[in-house]
Amino acid sequence: MLRFTIRRLAMLLPVFLAVSLVIFMIIHLVPGDPLEHLIQVGSSPEQRAEMIARYGLDRPLLAQYGTWLAKVVTGDFGDAIVMRQPVANLIAENMPHSLALGGTALVFSTTVGIVTGVLAASFRDSPFDRAVMGFILLGSTLPSFWLALLMILLFAVQFEWFPVSGARSWDALVLPALTIGIGGTALIARVTRAAMVEIASRDFVRVLQAKGVPFWRIQLRHVLQQAMLPVMTILGLRIGWILGGAVTVEYVFARPGLGSLLITGLAQRDYPLVQGCLLMLAIAVMLGTLLGDLAQAALDPRLREAMGVQ
Amino acid sequence: MSRPSLAARIARSPRGALCALFLAALVLCAIFAPWIAPYDYAAQKLAMANTPPSAAHWLGTDEFGRDLLSRLIQGARTSLSVSVLSIALSMMLGATLGAAAGYFGGLFDKVVTVVVDLTWSFPEILLALILIAILGPGLHSTAIAIAIAYLAQFTRLTRSQVLALQGELFVDAAVTAGARPARVLFLHLLPNAMTPVIVAGMLATGDAIVLEATLGFFGLGAQPPIPSWGGMMSSGTAQIFIAPWIIIFPGLVIATTVIAINLFGDALIEALDIRRPLRDG
Numbered sequence: 095m096l097r098f099t100i101r102r103l104a105m106l107l108p109v110f111l112a113v114s115l116v117i118f119m120i121i122h123l124v125p126g127d128p129l130e131h132l133i134q135v136g137s138s139p140e141q142r143a144e145m146i147a148r149y150g151l152d153r154p155l156l157a158q159y160g161t162w163l164a165k166v167v168t169g170d171f172g173d174a175i176v177m178r179q180p181v182a183n184l185i186a187e188n189m190p191h192s193l194a195l196g197g198t199a200l201v202f203s204t205t206v207g208i209v210t211g212v213l214a215a216s217f218r219d220s221p222f223d224r225a226v227m228g229f230i231l232l233g234s235t236l237p238s239f240w241l242a243l244l245m246i247l248l249f250a251v252q253f254e255w256f257p258v259s260g261a262r263s264w265d266a267l268v269l270p271a272l273t274i275g276i277g278g279t280a281l282i283a284r285v286t287r288a289a290m291v292e293i294a295s296r297d298f299v300r301v302l303q304a305k306g307v308p309f310w311r312i313q314l315r316h317v318l319q320q321a322m323l324p325v326m327t328i329l330g331l332r333i334g335w336i337l338g339g340a341v342t343v344e345y346v347f348a349r350p351g352l353g354s355l356l357i358t359g360l361a362q363r364d365y366p367l368v369q370g371c372l373l374m375l376a377i378a379v380m381l382g383t384l385l386g387d388l389a390q391a392a393l394d395p396r397l398r399e400a401m402g403v404q
Numbered sequence: 405m406s407r408p409s410l411a412a413r414i415a416r417s418p419r420g421a422l423c424a425l426f427l428a429a430l431v432l433c434a435i436f437a438p439w440i441a442p443y444d445y446a447a448q449k450l451a452m453a454n455t456p457p458s459a460a461h462w463l464g465t466d467e468f469g470r471d472l473l474s475r476l477i478q479g480a481r482t483s484l485s486v487s488v489l490s491i492a493l494s495m496m497l498g499a500t501l502g503a504a505a506g507y508f509g510g511l512f513d514k515v516v517t518v519v520v521d522l523t524w525s526f527p528e529i530l531l532a533l534i535l536i537a538i539l540g541p542g543l544h545s546t547a548i549a550i551a552i553a554y555l556a557q558f559t560r561l562t563r564s565q566v567l568a569l570q571g572e573l574f575v576d577a578a579v580t581a582g583a584r585p586a587r588v589l590f591l592h593l594l595p596n597a598m599t600p601v602i603v604a605g606m607l608a609t610g611d612a613i614v615l616e617a618t619l620g621f622f623g624l625g626a627q628p629p630i631p632s633w634g635g636m637m638s639s640g641t642a643q644i645f646i647a648p649w650i651i652i653f654p655g656l657v658i659a660t661t662v663i664a665i666n667l668f669g670d671a672l673i674e675a676l677d678i679r680r681p682l683r684d685g
Binding site for chain 1 (some may be wrong): 522524525526527529530533534536537538540541610614617618621622623624634637641644645648651652655658659662663666667
């Protein structure tokens with residue numbers, strides 16, 4: 095398992111290089127002189143010269159990328175132009191909020207999604223199953239920012255159960271996590287239900303039934319165990335979507351976080367800030383996908399072997 | 405005996421037929437927006453700001469006293485045209501890339517596959533935001549960003565379709581008859597590979613409507629005074645406590661549209677008798 099982990103980590107390196115190159119290229123692809131995107135309006139010639147030296151703007155692109163990457167790896171993203179402080183500080187302030195939100199939403203969607211999926215598959219075609227199918231359709235199609243606004247209207251304004259916005263206390267986490275969680279839950283429930291239904295029709299299940307093994311023991315000990323494989327595959331593929339949901343939802347709840355920071359940066363055209371946020375979000379997605387792969391490999395020895403043989 | 409037409413087979417499911425009717429009505433609304441809308445979408449009447457739904461303004465007015473229904477109808481034009489056009493663009497590019505990669509193989513196929521796999525694990529919203537960072541906010545950049553965000557999906561699907569068809573007799577027959585590679589690819593392989601791609605495009609249009617609305621909601625899409633469904637909600641958030649209808653109705657329209665597209669897609673899949681092309685497949 096350790097060797098598998100190291101291998102998968104090593105495979106991330108080229109991905110990281112490619113993604114960071116695209117993000118680095120942003121300031122060169124935006125129309126206009128890159129220097130103008132990195133510096134405050136009205137800077138003195140000395141400041142401009144310092145900036146050119148700092149980013150190596152007079153050197154070839156690839157050398158500039160090297161300089162930039164070397165700084166980024168040590169956590170130096172430059173200074174945010176509008177907020178006038180190091181991007182690294184802003185990221186450090188906002189990142190814990192995003193991690194808390196993404197993590198809570200992920201745990202919520204996985205547990206509730208699997209439980210709902212198992213129940214729906216076990217009571218197939220019952221009113222409960224039909225209700226779950228309806229929820230899956232709604233949960234996977236409704237825009238998350240609209241759901242977030244409805245949550246605010248209902249639970250924060252109407253009932254006053256939770257704060258409308260911000261991240262001052264733990265209960266401010268509930269509505270945003272729930273909003274992201276609904277989409278994730280719908281996805282996990284759909285896959286769990288489909289996998290459970292498919293596996294329950296296999297021969298070994300009929301043998302278990304014939305031997306008189308109790309229904310729930312078959313469902314939980316045998317069918318669910320097998321159904322977890324496709325669920326983990328999808329979770330690994332879609333973990334980025336669940337984490338990416340945080341970008342939208344943070345903004346609606348005016349929660350501090352990488353997503354809110356990114357949207358602010360985009361609106362202000364603050365390119366060092368945008369680059370820093372995009373890179374951190376991309377890393378989060380990559381690590382999330384890695385986590386999904388590892389969970390899958392932990393469950394399925396065949397995957398580990400396939401990797402070991404290669 | 406001839407098979408009943410596709411339309412007849414879709415109409416067999418009442419749900420699919422209902423969704424098709426709704427979508428058709430919506431498209432007509434978008435096309436004839438200026439003639440259907442009861443008011444001018446940009447006409448401000450500050451004395452009438454934030455009035456709840458009434459006989460004069462069926463869905464109420466926004467913070468500038470503009471008629472919400474008229475803005476929703478005009479917004480359908482923006483949101484639908486951006487989503488449909490960007491998915492069409494994405495589908496054409498993706499199908500060409502994927503078909504060529506699958507048919508010619510070799511280094512070109514390797515490069516395409518690597519790039520597709522690279523973008524695969526990233527959520528569309530993140531890809532779209534990277535592109536908006538480069539192109540700057542606006543309607544055109546939103547369309548391009550959506551097109552590129554979904555490119556990997558269509559490339560991947562078409563490539564696998566073409567690969568699956570490669571061993572078929574009709575392909576060998578065309579090659580034996582002396583058809584050049586481009587002719588085999590575009591006249592024989594692609595038409596047979598396109599059905600699932602078109603269905604995937606139809607379903608992706610629903611996702612694109614949500615993505616377009618999200619970008620609009622962030623203030624990165626259509627710029628005022630042009631109404632878009634997402635943009636309307638963006639300005640409505642400041643009014644959420646006094647005029648919740650400004651955000652409720654556009655959201656309801658988006659939700660209904662996307663659900664209708666999905667259910668119609670399901671009916672279409674059943675009528676065509678193919679497997680649902682899943683993103684997470």
